Amino acid sequence: MTSFEELTTKERPTWCPGCGDWGIxxxxxxxxxxxxxxxxxxxxxxxxxxxxxxxxWINTYAFHSLHGRALPVAQAIKLANHxxxxxxxxxxGDGYGIGMxxxxxxxxxxxxxxxxxxxxxxxxxxxxxxxxxxxxxxxTKSTPHGQIEPPVNPIALALSADCSFVxxxxxxxxxxxxxxIVQGIQHKGFALIDVLQPCVTFNYLNTFDxxxxxxxxxEEDSSYDPTNKQEAFKRAFEWGERIPIxxxxxxxxxxxxxxxxxxxxxxxxxxxxxxxxxxxxxEEMC
Amino acid sequence: xxxxxxxxxxxAGYGIMxxxxxxxxxxxxAGFFVFDTNEYPSLIRGGHNTYTVRISEDPVFxxxxxxxxxxxxxxxxxxxxxxxxxxDGFIIYxxxxxxxxxxxxxxxxPVPLTKIAIEKGGQNIMRNNVALGASFALIDVDPEILYDAxxxxxxxxxxxxxxxxxxxxxKAGYEYVLEKFQNINKIKIKSNGKQKRMYIxxxxxxxxxxxxxxxxxxxxxxxxxxxxxxxYLASKENDYxxxxxxxxxxxxxxxxxxxxxxAGVRAMTGTSGGGFSLMTEALGxxxxxxxxxxxVLAQRPGPSTGLPTHTEQGDLRFAMxxxxxxxxxxxxxxxDVNECFYETFNAFNIAEKYQLPVIIITDKFLAESHATTxxxxxxxxxxxxxxxxxxxxxxNIQDYKRYENTISGISLRALPSQENTIFKAATDExxxxxxxxxxxxxxxxxxxxxxxKMKVLETEIDGAKFYGDKDAEVIIxxxxxxxxxxxEAMKLLHKKDIKVGFLQILYIIPFPVNKTKSFLEDAxxxxxxxxxxxxQLGSVIKEKTGxxxxxxxxxxDGRPFTPEEIVSQIExxxxxxxx
Ligand SMILES: Cc1ncc(C[n+]2csc(CCOP(=O)(O)OP(=O)(O)O)c2C)c(N)n1
Ligand code: SF4
Numbered sequence: 001m002t003s004f005e006e007l008t009t010k011e012r013p014t015w016c017p018g019c020g021d022w023g024i025x026x027x028x029x030x031x032x033x034x035x036x037x038x039x040x041x042x043x044x045x046x047x048x049x050x051x052x053x054x055x056x057w058i059n060t061y062a063f064h065s066l067h068g069r070a071l072p073v074a075q076a077i078k079l080a081n082h083x084x085x086x087x088x089x090x091x092x093g094d095g096y097g098i099g100m101x102x103x104x105x106x107x108x109x110x111x112x113x114x115x116x117x118x119x120x121x122x123x124x125x126x127x128x129x130x131x132x133x134x135x136x137x138x139x140t141k142s143t144p145h146g147q148i149e150p151p152v153n154p155i156a157l158a159l160s161a162d163c164s165f166v167x168x169x170x171x172x173x174x175x176x177x178x179x180x181i182v183q184g185i186q187h188k189g190f191a192l193i194d195v196l197q198p199c200v201t202f203n204y205l206n207t208f209d210x211x212x213x214x215x216x217x218x219e220e221d222s223s224y225d226p227t228n229k230q231e232a233f234k235r236a237f238e239w240g241e242r243i244p245i246x247x248x249x250x251x252x253x254x255x256x257x258x259x260x261x262x263x264x265x266x267x268x269x270x271x272x273x274x275x276x277x278x279x280x281x282x283e284e285m286c
Numbered sequence: 287x288x289x290x291x292x293x294x295x296x297x298a299g300y301g302i303m304x305x306x307x308x309x310x311x312x313x314x315x316a317g318f319f320v321f322d323t324n325e326y327p328s329l330i331r332g333g334h335n336t337y338t339v340r341i342s343e344d345p346v347f348x349x350x351x352x353x354x355x356x357x358x359x360x361x362x363x364x365x366x367x368x369x370x371x372x373x374d375g376f377i378i379y380x381x382x383x384x385x386x387x388x389x390x391x392x393x394x395x396p397v398p399l400t401k402i403a404i405e406k407g408g409q410n411i412m413r414n415n416v417a418l419g420a421s422f423a424l425i426d427v428d429p430e431i432l433y434d435a436x437x438x439x440x441x442x443x444x445x446x447x448x449x450x451x452x453x454x455x456x457k458a459g460y461e462y463v464l465e466k467f468q469n470i471n472k473i474k475i476k477s478n479g480k481q482k483r484m485y486i487x488x489x490x491x492x493x494x495x496x497x498x499x500x501x502x503x504x505x506x507x508x509x510x511x512x513x514x515x516x517x518y519l520a521s522k523e524n525d526y527x528x529x530x531x532x533x534x535x536x537x538x539x540x541x542x543x544x545x546x547x548x549a550g551v552r553a554m555t556g557t558s559g560g561g562f563s564l565m566t567e568a569l570g571x572x573x574x575x576x577x578x579x580x581x582v583l584a585q586r587p588g589p590s591t592g593l594p595t596h597t598e599q600g601d602l603r604f605a606m607x608x609x610x611x612x613x614x615x616x617x618x619x620x621x622d623v624n625e626c627f628y629e630t631f632n633a634f635n636i637a638e639k640y641q642l643p644v645i646i647i648t649d650k651f652l653a654e655s656h657a658t659t660x661x662x663x664x665x666x667x668x669x670x671x672x673x674x675x676x677x678x679x680x681x682n683i684q685d686y687k688r689y690e691n692t693i694s695g696i697s698l699r700a701l702p703s704q705e706n707t708i709f710k711a712a713t714d715e716x717x718x719x720x721x722x723x724x725x726x727x728x729x730x731x732x733x734x735x736x737x738x739k740m741k742v743l744e745t746e747i748d749g750a751k752f753y754g755d756k757d758a759e760v761i762i763x764x765x766x767x768x769x770x771x772x773x774e775a776m777k778l779l780h781k782k783d784i785k786v787g788f789l790q791i792l793y794i795i796p797f798p799v800n801k802t803k804s805f806l807e808d809a810x811x812x813x814x815x816x817x818x819x820x821x822q823l824g825s826v827i828k829e830k831t832g833x834x835x836x837x838x839x840x841x842x843d844g845r846p847f848t849p850e851e852i853v854s855q856i857e858x859x860x861x862x863x864x865x
Contacts, residue, residue: 011721039708040702040703040707040708043549048713053722055710061702061703061708061709061710062709063545063548063575064710064711064714064722065541066541066571066713069541069571072533072537072539072541073541073542073544073545073548074545075542075545076503076505076542076544076545076546076549077546077549077702079529079542080502080503080545080547080551080553081549081551081702081703083703084702101534101535101538102537102538105534260529262523262524262529263527268502268503268527268529268546268551269502269549269701271502273499273500273502273552274500276497276500278494278498278664281497281522282494282662285494285661286482286484286485
């Protein structure tokens with residue numbers, strides 16, 4: 001049995017007290033416990049940012065990649081050994097800014113991994129500049145006169161990029177987030193979980209309180225059907241007085257790995273390479 | 287005559303490449319030695335393409351300047367290449383479509399290529415095959431070797447019927463010339479007997495080397511001249527269970543290769559200079575996480591988009607210093623198709639044994655030119671995975687340190703899914719466990735540990751080769767694809783009683799300091815030859831050995847050297863010195 005304690009490292013996180021990242025780490029560990037995943041079968045891959053430090057504080061395998069580059073590493077780990085559970089984490093700058101190209105393509109590719117975005121609508125580690133999800137007019141160190149561009153809408157983007165599992169969580173509601181992460185890991189395909197993660201140090205606007213007053217859970221609306229993409233799109237654009245969290249959309253389609261005969265018998269990493277017979281290839285050149 | 291050269295020139299997009307390849311292949315099959323090279327602009331239709339094939343009774347390592355038979359499909363082909371045709375050489379041209387006035391000292395062979403193609407094959411694109419047949423009528427060999435090569439090329443892809451039509455068309459060209467030009471002095475060449483040899487280019491040799499090395503994952507974004515590695519590996523992905531992924535960009539490609547390697551499979555990526563520019567940050571990621579990685583850098587002339595379909599050796603310094611920070615890497619520069627094959631195989635062993643990035647640097651000339659060589663000798667090629675932990679060994683490990691500070695600098699490498707060896711691979715500086723650390727002591731330990739690996743590696747690698755006469759008047763130094771033209775130039779100089787030696791630098795890093803010194807210290811005239819503007823290898827030699835080159839022969843017009851160019855420049859040096 002995987003326990004919460006064995007996933008916990010001796011070192012304590014260095015995040016600011018009260019930061020939303022704490023809730024996400026707790027939720028991830030709880031989800032792994034609930035799924036009873038052996039810790040050596042899990043790889044957490046991170047980008048750079050406050051969020052990117054997460055894998056240091058969870059006792060699983062980890063690859064700490066470059067800024068914006070968690071997804072290509074994570075997808076390849078899964079392709080090389082599809083028996084592993086691969087979870088990518090990163091910030092909104094990491095995933096929706098510098099890593100945006102990888103994000104879009106990873107979703108349509110549908111490699112079976114889970115992607116948790118710590119969406120704090122600000123650049124934390126670099127001490128408070130605007131991020132791709134910062135709201136229009138938002139004043140930061142880099143936008144002292146207010147952000148001019150409207151924000152990226154990750155949920156709508158994901159829906160249009162054929163993401164097969166699209167969800168939004170809130171770092172202030174850990175039990176709900178645990179459920180989403182569990183579903184995301186269980187989902188066969190690429191699962192996006194965008195997590196509203198208040199940065200208590202640099203984001204004065206999108207605070208815990210801000211979200212407590214606005215969020216509602218999609219699953220509490222009995223009329224909502226998360227297999228209906230049109231409905232999902234409608235909710236994806238809801239932001240302001242009311243902000244939906246929960247599962248927006250889910251569909252079952254083949255994963256990228258399912259389409260690869262190369263690994264239909266066994267994972268790539270288990271295939272022997274000590275003697276590769278290339279006689280035919282040489283013959284073809286003659 | 288023991289050799290001849292054939293060139294076809296025409297509009298891009300009309301099968302010129304296939305035509306040249308078929309001609310080359312037919313002669314290889316018949317026991318001759320062939321070297322070919324192509325030139326094409328960066329567009330799909332129109333523009334001017336050429337394919338040059340040199341055929342010889344003896345081994346050949348590059349093309350040559352003089353052409354014996356020119357096939358001109360357009361007026362431009364005549365204009366551009368008539369000067370290359372030797373005295374009493376031939377120009378076959380498409381009668382009715384190409385206009386030529388009399389050319390002094392050249393045999394004009396007008397053949398209604400398009401007309402015959404339409405009559406016999408129904409398609410004007412088959413005129414290339416008419417031209418092939420017509421060419422064979424000027425050479426004293428059995429045309430059956432051509433028909434066999436055509437059959438082989440078309441049968442697989444297009445079926446028996448199409449193959450036969452193509453052969454009929456070629457036959458018609460052959461017969462037309464035989465009948466119309468009976469008093470021709472045919473080119474005489476004799477095969478020394480059929481022998482099984484490969485006709486292969488650098489990219490194919492690299493791809494096959496990677497397959498032999500157990501490469502299981504190749505990620506790349508298309509970019510000339512590296513793309514045909516992607517194409518070749520993709521065509522074999524199911525036969526050899528390799529995941530070949532075209533990614534959204536080169537940044538993704540290199541990160542995917544790193545991810546796959548971290549998970550335990552041998553992985554490679556390949557690109558040209560522009561894509562390599564995008565990969566540079568991740569090169570450092572492979573280095574600091576000590577993840578084995580093989581990167582192919584097939585150069586083309588820069589900066590920026592430069593001359594996208596041409597050749598240059600302008601990225602040597604870039605490859606040596608790419609990425610921020612200081613870290614060990616290996617750079618190998620194969621000079622021919624054999625070295626492409628064997629050094630790619632070695633690159634995977636080195637990358638895994640030393641847990642670092644290995645760059646295989648080539649260029650368009652090497653990547654896309656076909657050469658004739660004996661079938662690769664594969665007996666005794668051994669995969670060495672270095673300190674990679676097996677499942678069994680990993681089970682017994684306690685207190686695992688992924689980045690343990692060992693004497694060699696190489697640490698045990700565990701893989702995700704192994705039970706007792708959970709670790710973090712970190713892009714930040716870290717301690718021996720892989721935990722982030724900004725402590726000065728940890729920093730020094732890890733930097734030194736990474737660099738210590740090079741000390742061991744240096745003892746394992748013989749990074750230079752020497753050809754010719756050690757006491758020669760002239761010692762040439764070069765690297766990469768210039769090897770072929772230099773070896774050919776040496777043959778020509780030998781005939782003129784000029785003795786030359788050639789030091790080929792095969793490994794740029796680790797640099798073969800001692801060997802370079804031993805060959806250059808007492809050399810009378812040291813001549814650097816490079817396909818670039820600034821003589822980059824020359825500056826590396828100076829840095830590593832203190833030795834200055836006496837002369838530099840540099841070329842940066844986007845074209846490879848011809849042996850004749852090298853000869854005349856060396857002769858100039860010699861004359862200059864006597865004055
Ligand atoms: C190529 C590159 N550019 C810039 C940086 C500097 N940098 C580090 S983290 C970061 C942004 C952090 O914001 P986000 O991704 O939202 O993560 P957070 O810290 O908010 O969790 C930046 C710009 C970097 N590490 N690498
Ligand atoms: S700066 Fe913001 S995101 Fe970073 S740890 Fe502190 S509160 Fe969290």
